[in-house]
Amino acid sequence: MENSLHNPTNHSLLPSWNLLPSYNSTSPSTNSSRRSCCKWIGIVCNVFGSVTEINLTSSNLKGTLQYFNFSSFPNLLAFVLTNNSLYGSIPPQISNLSTLTNLNLGWNQLSGNIPFEIGMLVSLEVFWVHNNSLSGAIPVSIGNLSSLTFLALEENQIFGTIPKEVGQLSSLNQLYLFENHLSGSIPSAIGNLSKLSYLDLSTNNITGSIPKEVGQLSSLMLLHLYENHLSGSIPSSIGNLSKLSVLDLDDNNFIGSIPKEVGQLSSLMVLFLFTNHLNGSIPTSTGNLSNLENLGISDNSLTGNLPENICLGGKLKRISAYNNHFTGSIPKSLRYCNTLVRVNLKDNLLTGNISEEFGVYSNLYFMDLSNNKFGGELSGNWGKCPKLMTLNFSNNKISGTLSPELGKAIQLHTLDLSSNLLVGKIPEALGI
Template sequence: MKPATYFDHVCSLACIILFLELVSSPKLAYADSTTQAEALLKWKSSFLNQTGNNNLTSWTSFPGNATNSSSACNVWTGISCNAARSVNRNNLTNSGIKGTLHELSFQSFPDLEYVDLSANELFDTIPPQISSLSKLIYFDVSYNQLTGIIPTEIGLLTNLQVLHLNGNQLNGSIPEEMSQLKSLYEVALNTNNLEGSIPAFLGNFTNMTNLYLFGNQLSGAIPPEIGNLSKLVELYLDDNHLTGPIPPSFGNLENLTVLYLAYNNLSGSIHSDIGKMKSLVQLSIQSNNLSGSIPASIGDLPNLTLLYLYTNKLSGSIPKEIGNLKSMVDLQLSQNQLNGSLPSSLGNLSNLASLFLRDNQLSGSIPQEIGNLTELTIVQLDTNQFSGYLPQNICRGGLLQNFTAFDNDFIGPIPVSFKTCKSLYRVRLERNLLTGNVSQDFGVYPNLDYINLSNNKLYGEISQSWGQCPKLTSLLIAGNNLTGSIPTGIGNATQLQVLDLSSNYIVGVIPEDLGRLSLTCPPTKSTSQFQAL
C-alpha cells in the first residue's frame, strides 16, 4: 500500500474539521429541536383528557404536520431551551395532565436538567428509561398517582440534586442503586407505601439538607449513619413502623432545625446529646414507646418553639431547665407517666401559647407564675393529681380559648380572670373541689361552645348571662350546691343542645322558653325541685 502523503494528512484533517462543523451546526440543532417537539406532541397525544386540558393549548404544530421547533422553545407552556435550542427544562406542575410517562421519549432529551411534573394525574410506573436523562439535576413528580417501585435505573442519574417522588402510591424498598447519587441534597419520598429499612447509605450524602421519608411503611432501626449528615436542616421520619432507639449520633446534627420522629414504635430513652442540636426549632417525637426521664439538656435548645413528647412512657419530673426555652410556643407533654410538681420556671416561657400536661401523674399546686403567660390560648391540666388553687390570672392575656382541669383535686375559687375572658371557647373544670358563687364568677362569652362545672362545691344561682352566650351548645353544672330557679333568659342561648343542672337544689318551674331549644340530653335524674309549666 502506498504510504500516506502530507497532502493525504491535510485532507483527512480537513474532513474531520468539516464533520465537526456539521455536527455543531445550527441546522442540525434545529433538527434535534424538531425531534424533541415531535416527542412532546406524541406524549401529549397519549393524555386521557385531550378535550378538557386547556393548559397545553400552546403545544401545536404548523399546518402540514411541520412542527414549529422554535415555538417549543419560546412559547410552549412549561418548555425552556438552552442556547442550542435543545430542551433543558420541563415545568408542567399543576397542568391537569392525566396520563403516563411511558409515551415520553426520554432519550430525545439529552440536555434535560429540570423536570417538574408535580400535582398532575400521572399514573402507572416510572419508566426505567429515565436513566437516559444523564444531565438531570431536578426531578419532581410529586402528588400524582404513580405506582410500582422506584426503578433501580434512577441510580444512573449521577448529577441529580433534588428528587421528589412524594405523594404517590409507590411501593417496594428504597433501591440500593440510589447510593450512587452523591450530589443529592433534597430527597422527598414521603407519603407513599415504601417498605423495608431506611438504607444506611443515606448517611453518605454529605450535601443533604432535607430528607423526607414520613408517611410510609418503613421498618427497622434508624441507621446511626444519618448522624453524619452535618448539613441536614430538616428530617422527617414520622408515621412509619420504625423501632429501636433514637440514635445518639443525632447529637451531631448541629444545623438541624426540624426533627419529626412521631408515630413510630421507637423505644429507649431520650439521649442527653439532644441538647447539642442547638439549631432545633421543632422537635416532634410523640406517639412512640420512649421511656426514662426528660433530659435536663433539653433546656439547652434556645431556638425551640415546638416540643411534642406526648403519648410515650416518659417518667420522672419535668426538669426545671425547660424554663430556659424562651422561644417555646407549643409544649405538649400529655399522656405519659410524669410525676412531681410543675417547675415554677414554666412562668419564664413568655411566648407560650399551648400547654398540654393532661393525663400524667403530676401533683402539687400550679405555680401562680403561669398566670404571667399572656400568650396562652390552650391549657390542658386534666387527669392528674394537682391540688391547690387554679392560677387566678390564667386569662391575663385575654387569648385563652381552651382550658381543661377536670379530674384533679383543685380547691378554691374559679380563676378571677375568667369573668372577663371573652375569648373562651371550651372550659372543663368538672370533678374537682372548687368553690365559689357561679352567679358572680362568670360573665358573657361570645365564643363559648362548651362549659362543664359539674361535681364541684359551687353555690349561688344560675345567672341569666348564660342566655347571652350566642354559640353555647353545652352547659353542665350538675352535682353542685346551686339554689334558686332557672332564669327565663337562659332560653335565649338558641344553640344550646345539652343542659345538665341535675343534683343541685334548684326549685321553681321550668321556663317555657327552654321548650324552644333542641335539647338532646335533658336532665332526667335530679335532686332539684322542678315544677313543669
C-alpha cells in the same frame, strides 16, 4: 419517556414525548431532537439544549419508572413527579442521575424499598418520597448524601431502625420520618446534625429514651416525637434548645418529673407532654415561658400547684391539665389571662372560690373545671364571654343561685353544673 409515563385523560400534555436519544450520539438529527424536547411541557433545558429539569407535578400521570431511561439525562438537576399516580418501585438505575439536586416523587403509589443506590446521588440536596407505600429499611447509604438539606420519607410503610448514618448528613435542615413503622432507638449520632431545624419522628414504634445528644441540636425549632413507645425521663439537655418553638412528646411512656430546664426554652410556643407517666410537680421555671401559647400536660400523675406565672407572657391560649393530681387554687396569672380560648382542668383536686378565680374572656369558647373541689357562687361574668360555647363545672362544691346574667352568653350550648350545691330556680334567661 412516554413509554413508561402517560396521562390517561389529557393527551395534550405529552403530545410527542418519546424516550430521549442517547447523549453519546453527535449526529445532527440527535441534536435536533434534543432541542425540540426543550419545548415540551414540564421540561427545562440549559443553553446547550440539555435537559436540566423535569417537573410534572400534578399532571395526572400514571405509570412506572421501570423503563425510564435515566442515562439519557446526564445533566438533570431536578426530577419532580409529585402528586401523580406512579406505581412500582424506584429503580436502582436512578443513580445514573449523577448531577441531581432535587428528587421529588411524593404523593404517588410507589412501593418496594428505597434502593441502596440512592446513596450514589452525592449532589442531592432535596429528597422527597413522602406519601407513598414504600417499605423496607432506610438504606445506610443515605449517609453519603452530605449535601442533603431536606429529607422527607413520611407516611410510608418503612420499617427497621433509623440508621446511625443519618448523623453524617451534616447539611440537613429538615428531617421527616413520621407515620412509618420505624422501631429501635433514636441514634445518638442524630446530635451531630447541627443545622437541623425540624425533626419529626412521630407516629412510629420507636423505643428507648431520648438521647441526651438531642440537646446538641442548637438550630432545632420543632421536635415531634409523639405517638411512639419512648420511655425513661426527659433529658435535662433539652433545655439547651434555645430556638425550639414546638416540643411534642405526647403519647409515650416517659416517667419522672418534667425537668426544670424546660423553663430555659425561651422561644417555646407549644409544649405537649400529655398521656405519659410523668409525676412530681410542674417546675416553677415554666413560668418563664413568655411565648407559650399551648400547654398540654393531661393524663399524667403530676402533683402540686399549677405554676403561678403560667400566663405571665400574656400569650397563653390553650391549657389542658386534666386527669392529674393538681391541688391548690387557680394561679392569678391564669385568672386574668384574656388570651385564653380553651381551658380543661377537669379531674384534679383544685380548690378555691369559683367566683374569684376567673374574669371575662373575649375569645374563650371552652371551659371545663369538672371533678374538682371548687366552692363559692358562680359569677354572672360568664355571661359576658361572647364566644363561650361550653361551660362545665360539674362535680364541685359550687353553691348559691344561678345568675340570670349567664343567659347573655349567646353562643353557649353546653352548660353542666350537675352534682354541686346549687339552690333556687333556673333563670328563665337560660332558656332551659
